[in-house]
Amino acid sequence: MDTGLGDVANPSMRESIVDALTTDGDLCKHALHPYSCGFKQDPSNSNLLSKKVRAPDGTSKTVQIRLIDATLSTHAEADFLESFSNDVVFYLGHSRNGGGPDFNPPRLLANGDRDYAWYRRNQPGFHAIETTLANSKDHPKLMALLSCDSGKHFAEKLHQLAPETGLIVSEAEVEFLEQEHSLIGAIDGLLGAKCHDDFVKDFQFVDLSTGKDPAGILQLIGFF
Numbered sequence: 001m002d003t004g005l006g007d008v009a010n011p012s013m014r015e016s017i018v019d020a021l022t023t024d025g026d027l028c029k030h031a032l033h034p035y036s037c038g039f040k041q042d043p044s045n046s047n048l049l050s051k052k053v054r055a056p057d058g059t060s061k062t063v064q065i066r067l068i069d070a071t072l073s074t075h076a077e078a079d080f081l082e083s084f085s086n087d088v089v090f091y092l093g094h095s096r097n098g099g100g101p102d103f104n105p106p107r108l109l110a111n112g113d114r115d116y117a118w119y120r121r122n123q124p125g126f127h128a129i130e131t132t133l134a135n136s137k138d139h140p141k142l143m144a145l146l147s148c149d150s151g152k153h154f155a156e157k158l159h160q161l162a163p164e165t166g167l168i169v170s171e172a173e174v175e176f177l178e179q180e181h182s183l184i185g186a187i188d189g190l191l192g193a194k195c196h197d198d199f200v201k202d203f204q205f206v207d208l209s210t211g212k213d214p215a216g217i218l219q220l221i222g223f224f
Helices: 011-022 025-029 076-085 116-122 124-134 150-161 176-191 196-203
Strands: 002-005 040-042 045-054 060-069 088-092 142-145 166-170 218-221
Touching: 011 040, 011 045, 011 060, 011 176, 060 076, 076 088, 076 124, 088 176, 116 124, 124 150, 142 150, 142 176, 150 166, 150 218, 176 196, 196 218
Parallel strands: 002 060, 002 088, 088 142, 142 166
Antiparallel strands: 040 045, 045 060, 166 218
């Protein structure tokens, strides 16, 4: 399970994710998402977290999460694309109006605005995904693109490229903290082996401006 953090990531966001995943003991047992915590950080690789879980068939499995952080690595995009051979891939970052996913600082116009016309025209992030999926037999079972309007920008084309891959996509703007909450909730639903409705409920988030649950902002396509 790999988590790609685009250029929206910052040290506090990364630390918050790691803190949530590594919460242990009673705090984990009574957490809102108890299946997503209890991970241990590898002492020799701070990007790698793992824990033992009981699979539905009763066997013990080791689940690993690898963090790919564009603020700490010059090869984050390559690592993200390489992760498509894993079971689950998450992306937290910008859609770049169809030009993402993006692991680089934004391309700017002379006036300092983001050059969205260039992103729409060239689509560098998505073309890299297209090439990777087309040249690989192994596709993730689930890909969550938690960036703004990712459903409109990417869902149809991704489904054509990898119809067997389930998708979590957004139908509106998604704040960075909301992306983080959805990540933790989705991991909880996966490791808790939850049914469709409970899984979808887990990765939804509370609208920070209203405090209400914006049902339908994140959509699950396939997977079940």
